[in-house]
Amino acid sequence: MTSFELRLPSKYSAAFEDRDDSTFAPLPLPQNLLERLSTFTLRCDWDGTRWLETALGHCINVETLTVDFLGEFWWYHRTEPLLDSGLVLPKLRTLRLQNVVADTVDVLRVLKAPQLVELDIDFNTDDQHYDWELSKPVLSFIERSKCYTTLRLFHLRYACIRTQDLSATLRGFPFLTHLTLEGILMETSFIEAYVQREHGLRPHLPNLGTLDLLQLRPDFFPLPLLKFLKAHRPYHLENGKPVFTNPQHTFKQLTVTYQTTTKKNQELDRSEVVNVLKKWGGVFVNIGPILYVD
Structure with a gap:
């Protein structure tokens, strides 16, 4: 057996007299299975x-790991030795954290x-507030x-996050x-978090090939996104046709979908930029309609 799914009883269940007991609960798993x-x-x-050390400490061949926190806050002692030593997953290629609440990303x-x-x-959609930080734990993990x-693919879903934090x-x-940015809640348009370019600086994400913006709000303002696209595929028009500054750029695919709302067109x-990239720039563009209910 090389694939295994394990669901443990909730810390609020009858398995524990007190939720704090889960911190010290034994988790007997065969080492030869995990390996x-x-x-x-x-x-x-x-x-x-x-439980993390017991479950993952011997996963020397795991390539795809999914950890589902079931929408609950993960509490830990800041002095726990494992926070300093860390668990090495030498072959891990895909890591999925599901039903995360804000500070649980510290895992x-x-x-x-x-x-x-x-x-x-x-992220779990029932836990929506801005009083947390994504950039520090994620970038520290990468470092x-x-x-x-x-690392080439990053998917962030249903996070309620400050603009500056996403930008960082x-x-x-x-x-x-x-x-992939899906269902993101921000105090400003999240695309602005990485569109800003000043004094000729290179745009964020210079090697980006695919951008998925999913479940956008119907009132999403497209201008920052158009600036972002043009920054990655810069061009000027000559006799009504675009001349690209860098025809061989890596950016090749854009997907945009919208949340359901009352009737409204997107x-x-x-826009000129989107049509130029589709017709002449070799970029596959898939922009969904703004769905509505009467």
Whole structure:
């Protein structure tokens, strides 16, 4: 067996007299099973690091790891030794954190993944506030893992995040080729977090090939996105046709979808920049309609 899914009883269930007991609960798992796994899904809302060390400490061959926190806050002692030493997952290529609440992203302090290719963080939509930080734990995890040469895909879903925090996170990802932002809640348009360019500086995400902006608000203002697209595929018009500054740029695909709302049309797919990139720039563009209910 190389694939395994484990769901542990909730820390609020009858399995524990008190939720704090989950911090010290034993988790007897066969070492030889863990060593054979290439795909491991773990659904657990326990506190502390003991369960993580027991479940992941022998996962030397795991390539795809999913940890589902079941929408519960992960509490831990800041003095726990594992936060300093870390768990090395030497073959991990895809890491998915699901049903995360804001500060639970600190679990990345426990992990090291030197071969990581894809990082997917999916937040629980019932926990929506701005009083937390994404950039520090994520960028520290990348620094500690030293996965700069391998990490290429980042997916962030349903996070409620400050503009400056998302901007700081994306500035630390110049090597990304695929970015997904889905259902993001921000105090300003999130695309502005990495569109800003001053005095000829290179745009954020210079190696980006695919951008997925999913579940946009219907009132999404497209101008910053259009500036971002043109920054990645700069051109000027001559006799009504575009001349690209860098015809061989890596950016090749844009996907945009919108949340359901009352009847309203979107203007993005009628913009000059989008049509130039589709017709002459070799960029595959898929922009969904703004869906509505009467």
